[in-house]
Amino acid sequence: MQDFNLFHQVFKPEWGSPYTQDFLREVDVYRKSLNGVLFIDRVLRSVGVTKGRSYPPKGDNGLYQLHYQVCESDHSDHQKLSVFYYMLLDFNEHLGLKSRINFAEVFASRFGLPKKYEIFMRGLWHLDRQQFSHALQDLAHPSLTPEFADDIITAFVKNAEDSDYSLALAYYHAVQPVLRRPESLSLLFGALARTSLTEAFYFSRAHPEQTRQLLFEQLIASVLDGSGHDVATRASELVSLPLDSAEELWFEEYLTSGGGRKLRKAKDTVLMRRVVTGRHTDSVGDRNLGGQWNVVLGGFKSGMGGRVA
Numbered sequence: 686m687q688d689f690n691l692f693h694q695v696f697k698p699e700w701g702s703p704y705t706q707d708f709l710r711e712v713d714v715y716r717k718s719l720n721g722v723l724f725i726d727r728v729l730r731s732v733g734v735t736k737g738r739s740y741p742p743k744g745d746n747g748l749y750q751l752h753y754q755v756c757e758s759d760h761s762d763h764q765k766l767s768v769f770y771y772m773l774l775d776f777n778e779h780l781g782l783k784s785r786i787n788f789a790e791v792f793a794s795r796f797g798l799p800k801k802y803e804i805f806m807r808g809l810w811h812l813d814r815q816q817f818s819h820a821l822q823d824l825a826h827p828s829l830t831p832e833f834a835d836d837i838i839t840a841f842v843k844n845a846e847d848s849d850y851s852l853a854l855a856y857y858h859a860v861q862p863v864l865r866r867p868e869s870l871s872l873l874f875g876a877l878a879r880t881s882l883t884e885a886f887y888f889s890r891a892h893p894e895q896t897r898q899l900l901f902e903q904l905i906a907s908v909l910d911g912s913g914h915d916v917a918t919r920a921s922e923l924v925s926l927p928l929d930s931a932e933e934l935w936f937e938e939y940l941t942s943g944g945g946r947k948l949r950k951a952k953d954t955v956l957m958r959r960v961v962t963g964r965h966t967d968s969v970g971d972r973n974l975g976g977q978w979n980v981v982l983g984g985f986k987s988g989m990g991g992r993v994a
Contacts, residue, residue, distance in 0.1 A: 690756045703779030724809040733758035766798045771806045801828040825859035834862030835869035842872040850876035878907040909948040924958040
């Protein structure tokens with residue numbers, strides 16, 4: 686009779702254990718890169734295993750105790766099976782060169798773990814191993830609901846290489862999660878703003894007014910805090926956005942008297958906006974403008990006729 690409550694029906698003694706000292710040290714590195722919390726830590730908490738760091742288990746007794754704690758929780762069998770499936774992925778990796786058997790998949794088939802749980806836990810396993818491309822393939826699957834979405838977005842954004850936020854944005858666009866925490870929303874918006882100002886601008890408009898204003902100000906700061914040859918190009922795009930009356934007010938207040946007034950070229954950016962909208966046609970010759978901004982302003986004056994692009 687199949688019974689996952691029996692330890693040796695889940696973890697066969699002849700398999701040995703993947704949880705060596707080298708593995709424990711490796712997981713510590715992964716955990717630190719994810720702000721001290723693995724996704725399996727979150728899953729364990731969700732099934733009621735809250736005492737210390739239960740994963741990875743230390744020694745045979747640690748594995749036995751973790752199995753017991755999961756089985757004793759009052760959560761659903763599918764949630765418990767999901768934890769064991771994740772851990773059996775460790776066994777797959779440990780025995781990968783010695784066996785052609787996929788222990789996790791065999792286990793899922795034997796105990797009837799729904800496919801969507803397999804996909805989700807495999808995605809979290811890849812995230813915990815910093816295999817972000819593989820994680821995206823699973824976590825963006827259409828059968829999944831967006832659990833841990835704030836944490837997943839945070840992991841993708843904070844671990845982006847060379848400011849390439851394509852994985853984070855691909856996850857967001859595929860799943861369309863509702864983010865609950867301001868910090869994860871800010872991280873996602875920052876990734877959007879550094880990838881496409883226009884997309885970030887319209888994204889901000891989908892939020893309530895107070896949040897919308899904060900995101901709009903973050904959009905401005907992302908441009909003026911930037912570096913490199915594309916700053917002037919991004920500034921040109923910023924001042925050409927089709928702002929409504931509220932955004933126009935936020936723009937001027939933020940850069941003249943608000944938190945953005947100390948940003949580089951804050952005043953010049955206000956003047957650029959006025960030129961673009963036909964409200965300050967004499968700004969090109971203003972002695973307060975830097976050289977690169979005069980070039981940009983000259984281009985706007987001659988090529989845009991005072992209209993917003």
